[in-house]
Amino acid sequence: EKHSFKHFMLKEIHEQPGVVRDCLQAYINSNWDLEFEAKTTDELHPATVDINQSPIELGLPDELLENLEQVQIIACGTSWHASLVGKYLLEQLADLPTTVEYASEARYAPSPLRPHTLIIGVTQSGETADTLAALSMEKQRRLNAPTQFKPRLLGITNRTESSLGQLVPHLINTRAGIEIGVAATKTFTAQVIAFYLLAIDLAWRRQTLSQSRVQELVKGLRKLPSQIELILNTQEAKIEDFSHQFSDTKDFIFLGRGINFPIALEGALKLKEISYIHAEGYPAGEMKHGPIALLDKDVPVVAIAMPGSVYEKVISNAQEAKARDAHLIGVTAKETLEESDVFNNILPVPLVDELLSPILAVIPLQLLAYYIAARRGLDVDQPRNLAKSVTVE
Numbered sequence: 001e002k003h004s005f006k007h008f009m010l011k012e013i014h015e016q017p018g019v020v021r022d023c024l025q026a027y028i029n030s031n032w033d034l035e036f037e038a039k040t041t042d043e044l045h046p047a048t049v050d051i052n053q054s055p056i057e058l059g060l061p062d063e064l065l066e067n068l069e070q071v072q073i074i075a076c077g078t079s080w081h082a083s084l085v086g087k088y089l090l091e092q093l094a095d096l097p098t099t100v101e102y103a104s105e106a107r108y109a110p111s112p113l114r115p116h117t118l119i120i121g122v123t124q125s126g127e128t129a130d131t132l133a134a135l136s137m138e139k140q141r142r143l144n145a146p147t148q149f150k151p152r153l154l155g156i157t158n159r160t161e162s163s164l165g166q167l168v169p170h171l172i173n174t175r176a177g178i179e180i181g182v183a184a185t186k187t188f189t190a191q192v193i194a195f196y197l198l199a200i201d202l203a204w205r206r207q208t209l210s211q212s213r214v215q216e217l218v219k220g221l222r223k224l225p226s227q228i229e230l231i232l233n234t235q236e237a238k239i240e241d242f243s244h245q246f247s248d249t250k251d252f253i254f255l256g257r258g259i260n261f262p263i264a265l266e267g268a269l270k271l272k273e274i275s276y277i278h279a280e281g282y283p284a285g286e287m288k289h290g291p292i293a294l295l296d297k298d299v300p301v302v303a304i305a306m307p308g309s310v311y312e313k314v315i316s317n318a319q320e321a322k323a324r325d326a327h328l329i330g331v332t333a334k335e336t337l338e339e340s341d342v343f344n345n346i347l348p349v350p351l352v353d354e355l356l357s358p359i360l361a362v363i364p365l366q367l368l369a370y371y372i373a374a375r376r377g378l379d380v381d382q383p384r385n386l387a388k389s390v391t392v393e
């Protein structure tokens with residue numbers, strides 16, 4: 001049921017605050033922060049949780065996660081983008097070298113076997129043929145290998161009863177509810193949340209973060225649902241109006257750096273698959289190595305400029321684009337508006353820890369893609385040539 005929404009995609013975009021809330025509630029020990037805040041246990045109020053335990057409860061066995069040396073992630077499409085955010089988190093929070101492979105490539109060029117590797121298959125449907133085949137290959141070639149190469153397989157999926165569930169012994173259920181729109185929105189957000197939880201849990205186990213940094217991240221995660229709501233409540237009508245000017249646009253460029261580079265890729269994918277406008281996502285610093293030649297007044301550039309380690313760099317890359325007459329749209333935090341008078345238009349999101357910003361930055365990009373496509377009168381939920389799950393190679 002679409003209820004009052006014109007398309008399932010729009011309904012699913014709006015479901016994201018609830019999806020994030022449910023997922024956090026399911027996997028974060030709800031009393032941990034309170035106990036951590038209090039830090040003491042008195043006779044009258046004995047602690048209900050041990051703050052020396054990880055606040056994250058994914059129900060994964062120690063044998064899967066202990067003594068890891070690296071992580072290898074296999075996925076396609078939007079799930080591959082979520083995995084790139086995951087790589088950033090696993091490396092920066094848990095100090096685990098991580099590779100992210102396209103399943104369709106990994107199948108035919110297996111990487112050298114490395115010991116103590118966690119292999120993660122990410123597929124919302126749990127039915128993507130290439131992802132299943134690549135995972136099954138990894139499983140097979142490790143079965144008869146020496147102990148340190150034994151398969152350690154984990155799936156991240158929205159459908160635990162899927163073929164993925166048969167193939168791998170351990171799953172993180174992203175609990176987003178069934179997604180009908182072909183363009184993934186809420187399942188992407190839920191996958192990224194799963195990676196936050198996994199990375200924090202691994203950071204805890206490997207002692208790569210202080211307890212107070214873990215607490216800060218957990219607190220930040222808990223604020224995300226209301227921050228997504230705020231974007232939806234205050235920006236949707238503006239983005240709908242704003243998107244009208246792109247009805248005849250032929251090309252779009254999306255720029256991001258660091259943890260928001262995958263969001264640039266995702267913004268471009270959403271736009272191309274439902275609006276059929278050619279769109280490319282680039283790491284902003286790569287523009288000068290070729291793609292900047294594409295820019296002129298007819299190519300809008302969306303720059304994701306979230307305050308943090310690469311903020312000034314993105315702003316300066318955006319300025320380079322502006323010097324080529326590009327129409328510049330900034331996805332940025334309100335607090336930095338004055339500094340960013342470089343943008344022709346701003347899609348504001350709340351100011352958060354840079355590490356958590358992808359979850360907010362993707363929301364205006366989903367709305368932008370949706371309203372541009374809807375304005376063109378296209379079948380947003382069933383774009384041409386696409387299927388919800390790709391069960392053939």
Ligand code: F6R
Pocket residue numbers: 076077078079080122123124125126127128131182183184185269270273388389390
């Ligand atoms: C894009 C999209 C696809 C899927 C891809 C993988 O919006 O939906 O790119 O992400 O086909 O699908 P799953 O996650 O089911 O393996």
